[in-house]
Amino acid sequence: MKKYAMLINLDTCVGCNACMAACATENQTPVWNPEKFRTYVYDEEVEVNGKFIRQFFPKLCNHCDNPPCVSVCPTGATWKEANGIVRVNPEICMGCQACAMACPYDSRYGATYDDIKRAGTEYGEAFLKRDVPSVDKCDFCYDRLEQGLEPACVETCIAHARIFGDLNDPNDLVSKAVASGRTQALMTELGTGPNVYYIHTLPESLV
């Protein structure tokens, strides 16, 4: 069984936001609201040794091993697949937003009736992927994975900053990078077991 994960190389991300555009188009997210994205590239200035550097920071659902959003969901609308992907079934989500409250990564947003209505106009009624409100999130483009494709954000990334892989395959690049100890996940101290990893410099030996 695969265990999907993503590696993000912070050194090569150029902040073009193509991943955000690809994700929004693929998953029909309400892009008219700047707080409602499945993935977001933050543009930050970080102080290191007295100098400020500009850093782009792509963020998405971490598909945690112990996802707090799954454990609080009262309807079972959010669940974790055996392959590690945390998914949402909009049809049974009642929109209590407890999952969004529980997510320490701010990776979930509420798609409201207004969003669904506008999505019909923007994306086309005949092509809508969901027609009821729910608390949406990244699912590593599950539909694309089933067709043997990579997530839209990974496929579109011009700098190969996003690398998608299988942690259960020891020969996978993501797997090797994580095993090297050079990667870092977000807020591991919370015990969520995130499966999105960040790295500054991808060692040549791994490429």
Added chain:
Amino acid sequence: MNTLHFATSLATQDRWGILVAAYLFLGGMGAAMIAISMIIHQYFRADRVLTLWGTLSGEAMLGVGSALLLVDLLHPTRVWEILLPWNPIHVPTSWIAWGTQFIVWAMVCGLLYIWPLVLEEPTLRRIPLVGPLVDRWFNIPIIELIGGIAVLFSPILAWIAIACGVGTAMYTGILISSFPGATLWHNVLVPPLFTVSAFSTALAWLLLVQHAVLHRHDGFGKAFERVDMVLIGIEILLVAGLLFVILPSNISGQATLHILWHSAGWVIGFLGLGLLIPFLMEIKGVSSGWKSGFPVALTAVLVLMGGFLLRQYFLSSGVYAFQWANADHQSLINAGIYRILTVH
């Protein structure tokens, strides 16, 4: 080791606002009130009027609180799913699933328990238009049958209602503590704090009913005052534990402290008027009594106000510590005064 440098941004949330705060307040208080009413009627021979006031107030609060939560849902027509009795079996880790069942069964068993008392209550027969019809309705065989069953199983019904009432009061706190992102929420003091506050506010409501509606100054009033004094004392200890032990321990908690200590609603409204003054007034009431019922009723109103403010500030002051930042992100701009730069 390749060290990553992250900027930490601190942000509050606006997903759960005043409607959910009201739900947590009314739900906890209403459920505790049903539990207290069952206990005092079953074991301390409380009379029909006090039991009906307590139980029916609790039922109304649970109903209104649940309705407020329903309004807050993005997709309310799906709510029937969590009303199914077997739902928690499918999602055993979800406290909303358990809490909903606690609320439903506290309401159902509470109503069944007081059924015979309702049939005896002469006030119902004095209600204009409806009153004359009451006896006719009560003589319908199915209503009589339910009344008979309720009398037969009243101790069992009482204990189910008590267990579910306590469960609901606890659930409101456990739900909040299951959100790991904010230190204010995710700590062991929250469930006992919300439970104690639920029972304290329930007793305050009963004291208000005793003094402002029924104009009684009997033994129950004194007992309610004594127990409420102890509960508020425990609540003060738990709040102090949060403010002086839990919250200073990390950056999320420190940001929450910054918000709370700069909020008049928390410092004056909750800590002062909603907690410390009622505690002192109840000490005075218990030790030397009052010449009139007004101070007792005033104390009860302050406790109720404090109970609501506690929940409102809990929801609005929980701070997420995100390991990323963005000056353009509106939610982070809102928390901009708390933005700091750190190296992890």
